[in-house]
Amino acid sequence: MSEYKRVDGRAYDEIRPVKAEVRVLKNADGSAIFELGNTKVIAAVYGPRELHSKHMASSYESLVRVRYHMVPFSTKDRKSQPFTRREIEISKVLKEALSASIRRELFPRSTIDIYIEVLNADGSTRVASLNAASLALADAGVFMYDLIAAVSVGKINGQLVVDLNEYEDQNSDSDIPIAFMPSLNKVVLLQMDGTMSLEEIRQALKMAKNAADKIYQVEKDCLKGSLESVLKVYGLL
Amino acid sequence: MDNIKYNVLIPKIRQKFILNTLKENKRIDNRSFYEYRALKIRYGHLPNADGSAEVSLGNTIVLAGVKVDITNPFPSEPDKGIIIVNAEFPPVASPDFEPGPPDENAIELARIVDRGLRKPEIVDLSSLCIVPGQKVYRIWIDIYALNHDGNMIDAAGIAAVVALMNTKYKKFTFVQDKGLVDTGEKAQLTLKNFPVYVTHVKIGDHILLDPVLEEESLADCKITTIVSEGNLITGIQKSGVGGISLDELEKIMQNSINLYQTIKENIQKEVSKNG
Numbered sequence: 001m002s003e004y005k006r007v008d009g010r011a012y013d014e015i016r017p018v019k020a021e022v023r024v025l026k027n028a029d030g031s032a033i034f035e036l037g038n039t040k041v042i043a044a045v046y047g048p049r050e051l052h053s054k055h056m057a058s059s060y061e062s063l064v065r066v067r068y069h070m071v072p073f074s075t076k077d078r079k080s081q082p083f084t085r086r087e088i089e090i091s092k093v094l095k096e097a098l099s100a101s102i103r104r105e106l107f108p109r110s111t112i113d114i115y116i117e118v119l120n121a122d123g124s125t126r127v128a129s130l131n132a133a134s135l136a137l138a139d140a141g142v143f144m145y146d147l148i149a150a151v152s153v154g155k156i157n158g159q160l161v162v163d164l165n166e167y168e169d170q171n172s173d174s175d176i177p178i179a180f181m182p183s184l185n186k187v188v189l190l191q192m193d194g195t196m197s198l199e200e201i202r203q204a205l206k207m208a209k210n211a212a213d214k215i216y217q218v219e220k221d222c223l224k225g226s227l228e229s230v231l232k233v234y235g236l237l
Numbered sequence: 238m239d240n241i242k243y244n245v246l247i248p249k250i251r252q253k254f255i256l257n258t259l260k261e262n263k264r265i266d267n268r269s270f271y272e273y274r275a276l277k278i279r280y281g282h283l284p285n286a287d288g289s290a291e292v293s294l295g296n297t298i299v300l301a302g303v304k305v306d307i308t309n310p311f312p313s314e315p316d317k318g319i320i321i322v323n324a325e326f327p328p329v330a331s332p333d334f335e336p337g338p339p340d341e342n343a344i345e346l347a348r349i350v351d352r353g354l355r356k357p358e359i360v361d362l363s364s365l366c367i368v369p370g371q372k373v374y375r376i377w378i379d380i381y382a383l384n385h386d387g388n389m390i391d392a393a394g395i396a397a398v399v400a401l402m403n404t405k406y407k408k409f410t411f412v413q414d415k416g417l418v419d420t421g422e423k424a425q426l427t428l429k430n431f432p433v434y435v436t437h438v439k440i441g442d443h444i445l446l447d448p449v450l451e452e453e454s455l456a457d458c459k460i461t462t463i464v465s466e467g468n469l470i471t472g473i474q475k476s477g478v479g480g481i482s483l484d485e486l487e488k489i490m491q492n493s494i495n496l497y498q499t500i501k502e503n504i505q506k507e508v509s510k511n512g
Contacts (some may be wrong), residue, residue, distance in 0.1 A: 089348050092341040092476070096458075123508040158327045174356070176473070190460070192473035198490055201470060205483055211351025 004157035009165050010036070015151065015211050020131070020222040030140025031164040034184040034220075036130035036163060038122035043132035044115045045140040060101035062107035066095035069127055070118040076166075090126050097150075097179050097189035098133055103143040112142060122149065123165040124152040127177050131215060138223055147223075148188060149216035150179035153208040155196060160204050163209040176201070178208045182216045242333035243326075243342040243385075244454035255455060259443045264452070265358040266295075271446045271492060273500065278395070279509040281403045288404030288426070292396040295449065296386035298330075301396035302379050303426075305406035307417065310373040314498070318365020319375040322351040324393065330382035345476065347380065349390055350397050352472040353463040353494070354378075360401060361429055368411045376404070376426075387450035390461050394434030395504055401426055432471055433500045435493035436461045439481055444489060446496070459485065462493035470494070 010016070016037030025031035027042035035041070051057045068091040072079045077220020098114060114136065127150035145164045154164045154175035161168060164175055168181035180187055196204070231237035247255070255265055262269065274295030283289040288303035310317060322348035328334045339347070358392065365374040378400065380393045385413030404426040405498065409417045438448040438456035445452055462473035470490060475481065 047343075072341070085344050085348065090343050092345055093474075096476060096478045100480050118470065156374065172355045181480060185482055185487060187475070187479050187483060189472055190475040192470065193352055195465070195471045197469055197471050198487075198494060201490065202487065205486075 004159040004161075005147070006161060008165065009162075011157060012161045013207055013210065015214060016165070018215060018218045020135060020218050022135050022222060022226045023104070026098040028136070028140070030138070032135035032139055034128050034135065036122075036124055036128050037165060038120055038167075039124055039128045040118075040120040041128045041132045042119055043136040044118050044130065045112065045133070045142065045225065046115075046138040047112035047140070048110040048115070048132075048142065051109065051111040052176060054122065054229070057120055059108055060110075061104035062098045063111040064095055064102060064104065064114070065111060066091050066114045066116065068094055068116045068126070070121060070125070073117045073176070074121045088130075093189055093191065094126065094130055094133065097130060097148060100186070100188040101134065101144050101146055101148050101181055102137065106143050112137075115223045117202060121166065123167075123169040124177070126150075127152050127155045127179065129177050131219065137220060138219075139226065145185075146181035146183045147183050147214040147216060147219050149178050150177065150189060151208050151211040152177045153211070153217060154171045155200060156203070157196070160200065160207055162207050165174055176204055176208065178205065178212070180209065180212045180216075182213055214234065245333065245450055247451055247454055250254050251456070252455060255313040255451060256441065259440060259445075261300065264445065266449060270337045270444065271496070272502070273447045274449075276503055276507055278399055278504065278506065279511055280399050286400075287406050288400040289400070290396045290399035291383070291404070292399070294388060294395075294447065296382040296384055297388060297392050299389055299392040299396045300381045300383050301393065301400040302381075303400045303404045303511050304377045304379070305404065305408065306375050306377070307367065307372055308375045309370075309371065312507060314362075315370035316366045316373075316390070317362040318360075318373045320351075320354060320378070321375065321381065322347045322354070322364065322378045322397065324350070324380040324382075326382045326385070331385040334382075335387070345474075346390055346393055349434070349461055349463075350378070350380065350393050350476070353394060353434060353465075354397065354401075357430055357432065357471040358463055359398075359428050359430050360426060361434060364427075367409055367417070372411065372417060374406065374411075376401075385450060388436050389446045391434045391447060394432065394463070398428070398432060399504070399508060402428055419469045420448075428463045432463050432500055433497055433504070434446070434461055434463050434466045435496055435500065437489045437492070438477075439479070439485060444485065444492075446492070460489050462490055464493050465496040467496050468497065
């Protein structure tokens with residue numbers, strides 16, 4: 001295995017500094033900012049609310065709609081296209097991952113709309129988006145099976161690393177975005193691009209699980225902090 | 238974001254029947270859990286396309302066509318050709334499909350097929366450069382669903398690979414003062430690897446290979462593993478609402494690797510039969 005030193009000096013299994021904050025937007029029912037180093041994502045949740053094109057509604061469960069979008073100044077070169085194929089695919093897989101965590105059967109005939117804007121992209125934007133969206137859902141008080149903790153893991157110069165930044169993402173042999181519902185031991189999002197052996201994937205997923213557990217803890221602390229500040233306002237704490 | 242219906246609604250009574258059949262370790266079409274449907278391949282039958290292939294997997298039919306033209310390279314890769322994968326689910330393929338631009342399902346399929354071809358460089362992109370920084374070949378792979386009965390990804394993957402395998406394109410050279418000149422010869426596209434797309438679905442505790450539409454519609458989630466020569470995995474996509482455990486994932490990946498040789502030989506046999 002060749003010696004690979006990470007550009008930002010991190011250990012192979014080290015994630016970038018994480019920052020999570022909920023209740024950042026007044027108009028949304030729930031909102032969150034999630035940061036992984038220089039990757040900064042904001043998510044807003046509206047709903048469960050009435051669905052206007054009624055033919056799309058289900059009498060059994062709530063509809064979940066997700067829009068993942070990168071703002072034009074989020075990337076090195078200005079991103080001029082309004083909505084790319086990449087964003088459409090990511091919106092789809094994020095929708096499916098978030099749907100898996102929501103107790104949709106509690107809100108029939110309604111919709112839960114999740115809007116995600118990537119404000120600054122430095123790799124791993126889809127997993128940061130998933131973390132932001134999951135926190136925003138919790139902030140909105142939407143019933144869920146579990147929070148989602150997502151992380152990326154990849155191989156660069158033969159070395160497995162977690163939480164790839166932009167440079168690593170572009171120079172990697174392969175990368176895997178993965179999302180867990182940690183308490184339930186379920187994978188809700190998994191993609192892989194590049195080449196790896198099964199044994200490497202096995203190790204990569206193990207590294208990803210450990211990193212996701214750290215992110216899960218940050219998310220729980222963030223929600224706890226938010227709740228405590230509300231309780232303090234009412235003099236209950 | 239109004240979507241076509243990729244999955245079908247299954248009456249409750251039919252759902253129960255399918256699940257009960259699975260409990261008896263059987264499938265509705267009498268296949269075993271890890272058995273592929275019959276594969277049929279026709280290729281090179283569309284003379285105006287530079288490469289073409291029609292793949293049937295049971296009742297699922299997918300058509301792939303290749304067209305090659307010349308364009309400017311991307312500034313980031315001035316000495317490499319370009320490959321573009323597009324997919325459409327036209328109304329011919331299902332009563333639930335509607336005309337219109339590709340929706341998220343079609344875009345996802347195109348991007349999964351692309352994933353198996355791009356990063357592992359199945360096509361030698363450096364060989365598609367005519368004048369570095371100025372002129373390169375661009376390969377368009379267009380995938381059309383003709384009949385939707387589940388597992389379009391595997392069928393589309395085979396169709397794309399076989400269409401590329403029989404792609405012949407006009408050879409151009411660059412002559413000073415004249416620009417690009419048609420040599421009158423045709424060049425054959427060569428592939429450096431043989432990717433196989435293997436899709437499993439998880440229904441309850443059951444893992445099934447190559448789902449038919451009813452199975453796919455009933456599934457908790459769907460995992461596509463792309464396997465290439467040397468037992469290497471060159472792409473994964475989980476789709477569908479529903480979680481899956483790491484153990485189940487590993488079982489699916491291991492099974493995909495185990496199946497690689499058989500599926501590949503099956504494709505090659507079909508190809509040699511219909512040359």
